[in-house]
Amino acid sequence: MTSQHPNTPGWDQIRRAPKVLLHDHLDGGLRPGTVVDLARASGRSLPETDPDKLALWFREAADSGSLERYLETFSHTVGVMQTREALVRVAAECAEDLAEDGVVYAEVRYAPEQHLEGGLTLEEVVEAVDEGFRQGERRAAEAGRRIRVGALLTAMRHAARALEIAELANRYRDMGVVGFDIAGAEAGHPPTRHLDAFEFLKRENNHFTIHAGEAFGLPSIWQALQWCGADRLGHGVRIVDDIEVREDGSVKLGRLASYVRDKRVPLELCPSSNLQTGAADSYAGHPVGLLRRLHFRVTVNTDNRLMSGTSMSREFAHLVAAFGYTLDDLQWFSVNAMKSAFIPFDERLAMINDVVKPGYAALKSEWLFQQTASTSGSAQPED
Template sequence: MTSETPLTIPTPEQIRRAPKVLLHDHLDGGLRPATIIELAREVGYEGLPESEDAERLDSWFRESADSGSLERYLETFSHTCAVMQTRDALVRVAAECAEDLAADGVVYAEVRYAPEQHLEAGLTLEQVVEAVNEGFREGERRAREAGRRIRVGALLTAMRHAARALEIAELANRYRDLGVVGFDIAGAEAGHPPTRHLDAFEYLKRENNHFTIHAGEAFGLPSIWQALQWCGADRLGHGVRIIDDIQVADDGQVKLGRLASYVRDKRVPLELCPSSNLQTGAAASYAEHPIGLLRRLHFRATVNTDNRLMSGTSMSGEFQHLVDTFRYTLDDMQWFTVNAMKSAFIPFDERLAMINEVVKPGYAKLKSEWLFHDPAPGAAPTSGSADSAG
């Protein structure tokens, strides 16, 4: 598509069909409500706020995440983790995760979880990883049987308030050719800087392994600076607070601070999660979310779900919000998707094959449908090629 081509504002169905790439999704934040209820019965967990009606439980998770109470938000994960303590439960949850993402048009996903949070029933760290990997492969198989394509890689997460980061990093390295594609560290940023776990990051760098760090979600620019300059992160989990280093004058002129310039110049991938960022107060609305400016300035921005259950979202849902808010086109969707695929933690040739054999042909097919339709009313010139400045 060229800048002279009329805007191709996608329909909801086209958004769902579009090939999408997901880099930031938490396994324990994406369970099906019905599965939570069934697993709770199987393991005898009696702590659910709603143990009979899946729709009401689904609403409780979303309302709790939107409550503004950190305690209530964190409670949501205590319930999901409580039913993810057995091998069978982990296999099931991982398989359903892959199925659900594939049904939503996701062709590649990196799904993260903290193995240390699934040991209460006696599983070892290795057994947790192997169960989740088995589930992802089963979900991929079911997706193929349904005529869908998806590849899922696991990111092993360490909790920044705990003291097992090096142990989890070593675990990620042992399983790096067996379904695990990288490492992550998560948890409350304030008071728990990633620099407390430098031994884990130094180990991963010595092993030439990939890692991302939750940074710049709540704590701001110091968190981003530490993740990049002290720890050497390949990507920023969220990174939305980089907007604090960008000044926009009344006349629209934009000035980047040195950290923002570094992030853009180095093409540091930002794992942006719009709906989740609204819940945590990073933006007051989708229109005010930094993703609009970051896309315009050609940062390596990507679109992600974070916690599909708690945010009541999906990749299609996230893109729908952006299309509705910024009138993003299929070109824009492809730009975000190519950004994400370029930033994935699988080998370069495999990323390139996904871009050239799956992503670009998928969007080309959707764009070709517009040859037989009028452009969207009120369309303005497109923002440019899907591949520019990725």
């Protein structure tokens, strides 16, 4: 562990720091109690019916190393998200939970095609989730917390509906949907299978990110950028395979890594999730440390909060413990993410200048005041 810098934030400061989240799956972030409630209402069976035990089951299944058990976790969450009422509830609670954790802007993704078993149309799914996000924003505001949530519509790589979902995302553009995503197993399902969707989005001047470079490596990243034209890389952690760290500590970037850094391609890194999938073996060994040091456009994200037992505050706390990051570093990650969001430039700038930077400035001033008071107090003579 890196030695602690005097300006290293504690847990309370991390929780209160304004955070920006770009990579979070709606079906990976349900409250365990909500899964239990919705399963009971729909007659679905669960491996556990006690919320605490169910939360542990999700975490252990995701950590098991078994792809079958990992995929089973999503069958339970997606399975209870098949009605309008369930989607509204899950989305509202998502916004509230993120706001309570200090997230001020979030882009939450989900695959509409996975929520049709109860008879909903694609449009009804999108409208229900949007209603939930707006409800959650209002409830957060009533509790004195500010958050803005945008949706990313995801198409599944192994399916054949990418163009249909891309067109759906374009229709609901400026109505809560801020972009498009493609997800699913990378190996055997290259993004180039869905070029028609990406070409459509580019013609419409719309935004999209692609899950790439999590498991499959550099070819997946290259295809996402050069063939498909992705604005961001979902994960992208395997870009380190194109970076050589020599014995003397010097670093040599390959052509692809240089391109990603030079073009400021945002990397949606998800440290806890990456540990579960084997992309890193520890927080201290996670590529985020090297990529931050080399000034890639690094962002920090949660991926699946339920399966990883995490939050944005926990992700930041892990990195603070591993690398000795300060409030300046956390601000750097947060500004990077806000710069990379899929909302208009003036709105991103306003969030950075009116919310993110002032929030961190207040925390730094508070820290300085505490240090000054502590020093001053210790110098006072005894009575």
